[in-house]
Amino acid sequence: MDQPKVIMSLMFFTMSLAFYFLATAFYIGYWLTRKDWMGQAGTSLTYVAGFSMTMILIFRAVESGHAPFSNLYESMVLFIWAVTIGYLWMERKYKFKVLGAFVMTVASLAMVSAWLLPFRFKNIEPLNPALQSKWNFLVKILEPLGLEKYAIGWLDFHVFATFIGYAAFAISFAVAIMYIIKIRYEARSKKSFLFDSFPPSKVLDELSYITIAWGFPFLTVGIVTGAIWANYAWGTYWSWDPKETWSLITWLVYAAYLHARVTRGWRGKKAAYISIAGFLAVIFLYWGVSFILPGLHAYA
């Protein structure tokens, strides 16, 4: 009798979950104790988690025969992977390890919510007709190699770009929270054990801007390529369905943030609150629309 084989992507997920918990614990330990080795352990474990997540995506693609972002579970993996890569890049460039305590907490919470999904969201399924969007030129190139089933199209591009955008917004969300905490403590002259190790609020504000300056173009590319795909699949590039509308709402909120940053009286705290509202819109856009609202886009 054929023995069923281990679903590698699921196994790597559980391993990743453990690594995220450990990394977050060490980053929090670093924040509370200021011991360098804890911060370094946090960083190393984050690299391990990132590698483990990459393995999930690779195995998933092999197991399912299509790009690994076709359902809620797979897209969560992509999202958390992007948050991790984005955070590691940011830490490498700006070197503020205390950010890890916050960003990795967000990542761990995301991992837990993906883990708690019922199995039917994690099952490997073949793509339904609407999700099979392939660029013809790629199909032609890959056909002689027998790899035409891996040809991607507007849909994959759309999902990928959108999730890089979401990930950047997730990081900016963590930074915005740190910013609001920090300005409150900078106003008092007392020393604060917990919050003195935060970067100065000016820096947090800049980091928040930088992450949104990456997230916003990616979200825009995501929305536009989504419209292009919708045009091919359903005959119209914009149908005001709840998912499309909420993506526009999110886009508008971040556009408001970008304008707030250059408006007198709206810089700093007000802008930070707008960016927090933006990420809450992202969460609703991602999970709320699929589960709470009716419409075409039940997915992810």
Place this chain on the structure above:
Amino acid sequence: MTETRPNMYDKKAPPPIVAIIVIIAIIVVVLVVVGQRQNYKPVTKGSPSIDFTLPDIDEGKLHRLSDYRGKVVFLNFWATWCKPCEEEIPSMERLYRSLEGRDFVILALSTDTDPPEMVKEFTDNYGVTFTVLHDRHGKIKEAYKTTGFPETFIIDQNGMVAQKIVGPRDWDDAFNTMTIKALLENPPAPLKADAPKDSGT
């Protein structure tokens, strides 16, 4: 020099304790997860069945799957709100009656969150005599990795899954009961006694 960047402490190589922590973490996580690899396999033909204990909807008496070793078990996952499930109940009942006296049992696991009395009212309507158990929290359906309703697992006398059927079937149709009949005619050789794999309920 601008003061917005922290000190260059990380130019130094991290102390060995970091490498030790990371290596130990990797080893422990991998060992634990790989040790449980059964959890990451699909439950289908060739898999061992996953043991569980659930109350029935009549009196709440507890039933354990492994108690039915030696019999062919028709393990069915359903819910009262699932129309195709409802449609296959009559043919399931007829199948059960037709195999009365044989080593055959039906365990229909309802995942309704309603109280068992409601489920019983529903099944009594159809004159169901086979065993209906209540998987109220959906834990067993998760353990069996079902993705919808109804799903049926035919488990052989050794507790191994012989067939997995996704979706409703007409259980009057001989084609659909071929595996069940074959197992009853030619039971597999008993395996050496090993502890049934538990789902942990």
Place this chain on the structure above:
Amino acid sequence: MSSLWKLLYSLKFTIFVIMTIALVSIIGTVVEQGRDAAWYAMEYSDRWVDIILKLKLDDMYHSPWFTGLLILLVVNIIACTIERFPPKWRVLLRKVDKVDTGIIDKLSHRDTFNLNKNTSEFKSTLIALFTKRGYKVKADDVSGGGIALYAWRGIIGRFGSDVTHVSLLLILLGAIIGSFAGYKDFKAVYVDTSFSVPDSDFEIRLDKFWIEYYDTGQIRQYNSNLTVIEDGKDLFTKHIWVNEPLFYKGIRFYQSSYGKAWDRVAEAELTLASKGVTKKIYEPIVIKWDELTSIPGSPYSVRMIGYLADFAYDYQNENFYTKSGDPNNPAANIVVYDSSGEQIATTWLLLNHPDLLGPIPGTTDHLYLTGYRPTHYSGLSINKDPGTNIVWLGSTIMGIGFIFAFFIYHKRIWLSVEVQEDGINTVKVGGIINKNQLSFDKEFDGLVAQLKLEAGVAETLQDNEED
């Protein structure tokens, strides 16, 4: 300057309009759009239904007040661009005639060090250094033997916002054109039937419709072969599937769905039973749509001339109709002929109610509908949208605008060399960037290190980095 105009181009107004559109859009996701009044009456209490219909919340994104909000946004963009673009253009693109290095003392990124090299040699080194870094340079000699240098790059980054705003206007324009000059339609088409395309001069015929399945039984793809007919002649045939439409004369045809026909079937299964003295149940026969078929062993022949998926009888108008598209009450309309070919009965046979009607008149034989094989229709979405290309053009320009706005920074460096009384030359350098201060820290430090090396006050670049 009227205060109205000031409001219209103000950033606070921008934030207000953007946030209002965002918040108001939420309503359209909570209240389902595009349903008829009866549907809302069922879902909501009377008071809410009244509000929904009065405020046009059933189609709010095309309502006058939502359009009004979009118009406000457009006005704000235009006003803002008129106010800010020309002065920005003038200031940024103005030729620099005199370099003012006094500004250096006011900058947060600045440094001072000595010059151990010859001034004019240093000047050419500086020009080469900045040019290599991608800057444009203007270096003047100052009376007294000094240098005043101004280097800049990335001016185009400042126009990112203007380019983005123009692109938004283009996108909105494309959307408006589409909604006025375009249309959307849907047609459920049966095989071997054709329809004429609205707003054009050609027809489409469906030649074939089929469904592909995965091994697991799930649907893989649904496909249609469509032929374009113009002037009575077949022009070409295209195989379409979901995500692969047919495009002809500005109109697109999409495979968007399919369904079971509600007014015809491919085949029906009939069973004849004799309930007279000799009881007999005949072998069921399968008959095709509109094909005369004899029932073996009996004197009868039958022909199926009608089918309804959800059979119902309208007493008032005395006609048969289908209540819905779902096969809730399948019924076949059968004509029965006797052995001589005479038509002896026409009747509806209901799958779920076999004994509703009696036997064939004058006999004890009953005819039952015992099965059927459905026929499918191909669901085609038709879309004409001349504004689409303008929307894509706008999107592309927006991409360019983003690259300018988010990834190209306007950096400016001033450098002065002053000859002191004691004969030592001092170099003062300062820089400024329009955004992304953090990345500029590193860049400026690196620049200063390089300058110090060229000035001969550092042995290697390393000496400076350990500060």
